[in-house]
Amino acid sequence: MKPLMLHGHERAITQIKYNREGDLLFSSAKDHSPNVWYSLNGERLGTFNGHSGAVWTLDIDWQTRFFMSGAADFTLRIWDCSTGTQLGNIVTRSSVRTCAFSYSGNMAVFTTDKAMGHPCEIFVVDTRNIDSSFSDNDPIMRIPISDSKVTSILWGALDETILTGHEDGTVKIWDLQSGKELAKAREHTNSVNDMQMNKDQSMFITASKDNTARLFDANNLMALKVYKTERPVNSAAISPILDHVVLGGGQEAMDVTTTSTRIGKFDSRFFHLVFEEEFGRVKGHFGPINSVAFHPDGKSYSSGGEDGYVRVHTFDQSYYEFNFDY
């Protein structure tokens, strides 16, 4: 396959996401402007200029009207997808590390880092009307987290619950009405780097620094599968059409000192969802892969790396024909 290399960022990519219909691919990086691309041919639609710090997280609502990004400049900004203008801005007390629109798009959750005396907090805000008063509105819910900070977040079923992944490896479910912790799973031994849902939102996969990715049931946090590798997994995604998961990872840029750094060596690994066995690798990145995402139709996937490139791969016929022998 001939991947498209999207070179819109000057610093490492932090997250990439497709919109619900899959025609747009959004990317955020440690430089201050998230980009949006047409996923079909890699043409860049535009950039969202306004942040003054590394953008850690992004999300798009289901209608692709609003784009939300959280950055290290202590703000969460909401933009209009079609024009790139900023619609709303919430100033927080520390870096916004994760954010997510609810399934309906009416609410958004974001978390802040633990810094300078402020604890890590989960904020839930109303996003039905986004205008200049957005920053003044009180959040619907505000939950302080006293133990390890939240590194990854997802909305649960029916927008009633929130799933969080933490720096110590725990995954928790929170009830939205009461703000109480409903369930907790201690499967990972190190930080959860990324969590992504499968297509019908019944399961989600967590990527962790402890060199594994795990599949959980989204309702009761039952541990279903483990995918083991030898390096920290930075991101994982579940294919919407086949029983495959893709893992992207690699050593932290800081740790790569004397290890073999051959060009284009960092790879995304494909595992079988059920058999937990690796069946394929795709090379190409020049640095650890920080984020992977499947296109909603499952026929292509993208990966964003520490090298600042987003690579969009469309699968060959051989991928569909591959039959895992068992």
Next chain:
Amino acid sequence: MPDIEVKSSWADEVEDDGNQKLPEPTETIKNGVKTITEYTFNENNQKVKIVRQYKMEKRIVSKTIAQRKTWPKFGDSHNDKPGPNPATTIVAEDVYMQFITNKEDSDKPDDSGINKLKGMDQNVMKCRNCKGDHWTTKCPYKDSLVLANKAAEEKKPPIGGMEKKETGGKYVPPSLREGAKNTDSMSHQRRDDTLAIRISNLSENTQEADLEDLVKPFGPYSKLYLAKDKNTNCCKGFAYVHFKFRADAAKAIEMLDGFGYDHLILNVDWSKPSQN
């Protein structure tokens, strides 16, 4: 796909005129293929013609997607023309998904070529006694039946490896010289060679202790040799392990070949004995 032609002789001629003259970029659309021809200067001040071809496709998509295609570009792409901007969108080289099954290695077509050559090689020179790649008359295993047919093995020549015994120009102790009385010691050493495996594609910071941990579970070994750079003491990428039993060596090869160790995939194989 970008296509660069360097017209050097023409540029040399024009150079004296003060090379400001650059033809205008042209765009032609023919049969659904848009061809954009641009002229620019490269680092050597030569005129370079860049031809880019885009296939124009018509696709039928849902209403919302079609509508998004009409959005004007914003932010840093505000001044971009329709179609991908080559500064931001590059078509990378072909990559193939390397399929790994638990039985076979990933499909690399070049490897099978080498394997075929090796297979041919073995048919040429095979000792009748031990099926090694040497002539029967000089076979030291005349008296031993340790090496049953290992005709299916591949023996790669050690790449830049330092064999234990370097012949030619080096001092050879009396016990190892030709016609030495102690044939037992020779065959001992030879025997170790056939129980030797070579592990390559080790990462730079592999140490002897790591190597030991790697091979210990397979059985007792008589010698571990890790190739190290003399100045930096980093691992050169390969090592030799001399097992005491052939079965253990075979098992080690089977388990470790293709094993992911410290982010590199190991290549483990029988070590090719030195050509005496």
